[in-house]
Amino acid sequence: MEPIIKVENFTFYYPDSQVPALAGINLTVQAGEFLGLTGPTGAGKTTLALALNGIIPNFQGGRMGGRVMVAGLDTAKTPCARLAGVIGSVFQDPEAQLVAEVVEDELAFGLENLAVPREEMRQRIGAALEMVGIASLRHRSLRELSGGQKQKVAIAAAVALRPRVLVLDEPTSELDPRGTLEIVALLQRLNRDYGITILLIEQKISVLAPRVPRLVCLNKGRIVADASPRQILAQEKLTTELGLEVPPVTALFRMLRRAGVYHGDLPLEVDEGQRELGRLLGSRASRA
Amino acid sequence: MPGKSFLHKLNPLTKVVWSLAVITLAFVYQEPLPILSLWASVLAVALIGKVLREILPAIRGLIIFAAIFFLFQVFLIDEGQVVFTLVPGTGIGRITDVGLKACTMLALRMLAMTSTIPVLLATTPPKDMIVAFVEKLKVPYVYALMLVTSLRFIPTLQEELSLVIQAQRAWAYDLEGRNIIKRFLALIPLALPLLLMSVQRARTMAISMETRAFGAGPRTSLHTSTFQLLDIGVISSCLLLTAVLAVVSLR
Incomplete structure (x- = not known):
């Protein structure tokens, strides 16, 4: 099946900038996926969101290379108004949008x-x-x-507007923890019940990790990781380099792994960690 | 807001017609007393519309404005009998009977004319205004939208201003100098961040509108602007009354 989003070797420079905001991005998303996108400030997350909904290059000028296809439409050659019925966008500032x-x-x-x-x-x-x-x-x-x-x-x-894709650029950054969880739960529901493909840009990894099957990490305009949150959070070097805020329970089990005590999957939430810890202690107790 | 009084139910343009009728009469009348009663009629309309209390602060502001207007003009007219002199024995601060009457007229006329505006705004949601202007007066949608969007941002701007003031205070920035020039200059560090924030915000809004097909071509509208029987009645009585009163007073 034709993927709903296909980014091919996409590069973008903002006007008067010598450093690319995005460089050689390749990304394929199948219809119905729920994708998390993260990375430090200035990594190019917002630029990627704007390239998907056609604001780049239709509204925001700059130099670009490569191609962005959404639902079979080339975003550079399709007016924003036409894309509006295919891809919906939500931004950070609830007031301004x-x-x-x-x-x-x-x-x-x-x-x-x-x-x-x-x-x-x-x-x-x-x-x-x-x-x-x-x-x-x-x-x-x-x-x-x-x-x-x-x-x-x-x-x-x-x-x-009945879009097939929703792109949300840090929609919870100005919300409290409860509001954040509500928004993420809502997006999960829209994804599951209505089949809307969701691309959620989010800094709060502890919220994102347990809820998305696939996480893409951007750094300095490049995709540096594209895997399940569990696989990504297991890589200490990567998470440190990206400054990802690793959930404390995950960090604890990473330490246990390093110490050779634990060999299972890294838990992403406290409940999961509690269960694993119980199992770990139980097996040690029975061995002794 | 809707359904509070008959004034709220009227089409916005009906209220504009009323406002224009009041302005016309304010120019037709050449005596203080009729203008005073015209102003009283505007306040009476506000009372019937149950918004008098709401618009009272605006009316108070207009009265102060009219008083300043009066004071600036009253000393400048030389014609007629001198009734009062500020500094006795000299010509400084002289007030004549002609000047007094002319300036009273001016102030009252201004009051009567401008008092309709708060009544209009207090009884009309801005979006109804847009729909009426675009549908009935054929004003381009973009202009109407610009007007209403800027109105919508006023409370947000106020919030941001107090945020900026607090931030500057936290850096021990002095906002309460006695010198008027210093006070004026003190506004710049407030205005600049506010301006930058607004530009940023305007950009986000433009992008958000763009992603929702703004400017795609001909558009439809969820709401429609209709003239009820009540509107037609009010408009025709406004026109009739204005014509009659104008003819009577000009004869």
Whole structure:
């Protein structure tokens, strides 16, 4: 099957920059995948997101090489408006990405731009709000909403356009831990129940690692790792180099591994670690 | 906001017609008393619309503005009988009866004209204004959107300003100098970060709009702007009343 995202040898320089923001990127994503993307600040994560939704090079100028294909469309040759129905985007700042005053109108914005008839628009707004689980907020003023609720509105506004892919650029960076978990759980649901391919850019590895099957790490404009979170977090040199915030429980088991005490899979969450630790202590006790 | 009073239910353009009628009459009337009653009628409309309390601060600001207007003008008119002199025996600060009347007229006229604006804003959600302007007056959507988006950003900007002030205070930056020039110069370190933040924010918003097909071509609208029977009634009575009052007072 044709992959939904295919980035081929993509290189991009921002105007007046001698250093490439992205260099020789190759990335293939199959429809229905849930992909995590991480890396230090300035690694090129946002640039990659902007290349996927066509902002680069249609809106943001610069020098580029290679090609980005999304759902069979070459993003450099397709107007942003056409891509809007294929790939939805959510950004970091919940305040700046919302244009309307009322939730319903925010969802209507994209549909109005695509000249969707009024009746169909109402129905699609309702459906998108249901999918995101915020149907009760429909007539609320955006000003009254919390940061997490605003991000859900931004997600619903993207979902209303029925995209096949959602790209989210650090959507939880301004949210508290609970809001963060809610957003990630919502994205998992959209991925599982509606088959939307999700690309989540995220710095909080402890949130991301247990929830995504595949993690891509960027550093200095290059992909330096593309594997399961377990495999990536096992590489001490890599995680130190990237400054990845390794979950403490994972770090503990890494130490146990180094000491030759533990040989199983690295746990990514506390529950898992507790279970493994219990098993480890149990087996030692029975041996003694 | 919707459904609070009949004023809220009116089409935004109906309220604009009312506002224009008040402005017309303010120019037609040449005596203080009719203008005073015109202003009273505007406040009465606000009272019926249940927004008088809400717009009171705005009205107070307009009164102060009108008073300053009055003071600036009243000393400049030489015609007529002198009724008062600020420094007796000299010509400094002389007020004449003609000047007094003319300036009272000016201040009242300004008050009556501008008082309709807070009433309009307090009873109309900005998005209704956009829809009415785009649909009925054929204003290009981009202009209407620009206006409303800038209105939406005012509270955000206020929040950011207080953030910047706090940050500058934390660096022991003096914002309360006595010297007026120093105080003015002190604004620059506040304005600059605010401006940069706004530019950044505008860029994010532009990108966010771009990813939602902004400017794709002809667009539809979720809401529609309609004139009810009530609107037609209000518009025709506004026009009729203005015409009658104008003819009576100009005769």
